[in-house]
Amino acid sequence: MAALFGARVRRLRTTAGLTQAELGDRTHVVSTRITQIERASGAKPTLDLARALDAALNADNLLVELWPYVYREAFPDWSRRFMGLSERAVAVREYAAHLVPGLLQTEDYARAVLSVGRTLDGKEQLEERVSLRMGRQERLVGPDRPELWVILDEAVLRRPVGGETVMREQLARLLSAAAEPHITVQVLPFDQGEHDVMGGSLTVLTMPDGSDTAYTEGAHYGQLVEDPDEVRDFALTYDRLRAVALPPLMSLGMIRSVMEDNHRGAKVPSRTDRRRVAQEQLQQSGGRQLRGGGRRIPRRDRRPGP
Structure with missing residues (x-):
């Protein structure tokens, strides 16, 4: 080919x-x-x-x-259709349990992640995948850029993938990305306990026609879900995770704390503090939903998607 x-x-x-x-x-x-x-x-x-x-x-x-x-041999069958749909999605909602999502990875972080995959045939294929992953990020700066809402498990912040220098640069990348008006980043802290997506990741894509598609993924497998009832359940699961995660401003504060504390001893806001900040943000917004960094979404734009 x-x-x-x-x-x-x-x-x-x-x-x-x-x-x-x-x-x-x-x-x-x-x-x-x-x-x-x-x-x-x-x-x-x-x-x-x-x-x-x-x-x-x-x-x-x-x-x-x-x-x-x-690229038919470079990527498993189960990831190709998802990649194609992602290219057309107008909104992407993603929960990541273990790793920073590909759309927000630095090149060094991506190389460290992809180098441990079991489906690689050698260095050339590794560099092909890194190049593709970096190329996919171009969508975030293009005129047809999607709305991106990412929930990161606290484990994502604390695992120094690629070493501390690579991880510090990656955390800085998260902070800079979250400053963009179309990107929101939240952190789901350990103290929230168990939830429905433990052990894997979940992505919900909203297409130009308003339809949704869900995608779940583990270390070496993935599943594209298109049945409307199942997709609706996954979208609801995502909304529940979003509700219990740290508010966007607090999430950025935690990312910054982990970065500055060299992945040790970062302070997690208490539940009381989180409720207080969430209430203050809601009052300041006049009842409107907040985006990362305190940005507002008008009521007419509110929907299950980001």
Whole structure:
């Protein structure tokens, strides 16, 4: 499939009368990268590069549609459809039990996480996955960026994935991301005890037509849930987690505390303090739902999704 993708790029490029260097200039890569793609050598193209090639060559989405098949061996079957749906979602609600979600990972953190996967065939495939994960984050800054609401289990903050330096940079990334108006981050502290999604992660995607799809994932498996009744149950489960998690401002305070205390002894606000802050935020908002950093969502925009 990589060879087929490269052949299509070469045919479209020659039809357009472009040299490899000229195509590289239009897609902001060096000409040798175009050579590698056309010869199916080196790292496979990222989704972002496939889109750029498609636009530069007026391919009418041909290259974008071929791209998932180029990666057919790099990703398990159960993750591919989810990745495709995520690209179109207008809202993403995610609970993470063990790791920072991919959309908010730093490159070093992502490399540390992906390097321990059982489905990797070598360093080249690792770098392909890291490149893809970083490319997916482009959606968060594009014009069609989704609303992103993330709940992190306290364990996510306290496990120094990749070492303390990598983890500190990752926590800083969470703080900067939460400052964006379309991103909300909450922390679910240990003292909340057991809940319905222990041991795995949960993502609820809202599509442009208003429909929802749920996705649950463990260390080496995933399940896409599309049955409306089941999806509704998962959406309700997510809302319950959101209700018992720390309010957004307190969550950011806890992330900052863990980062500054080098993952030791960060203070978790008491339940009394959490209720007090939540009540104060509600009063300050005039009864409106708060986003991260104290931002407001008008009543007319309130719905089960973020």
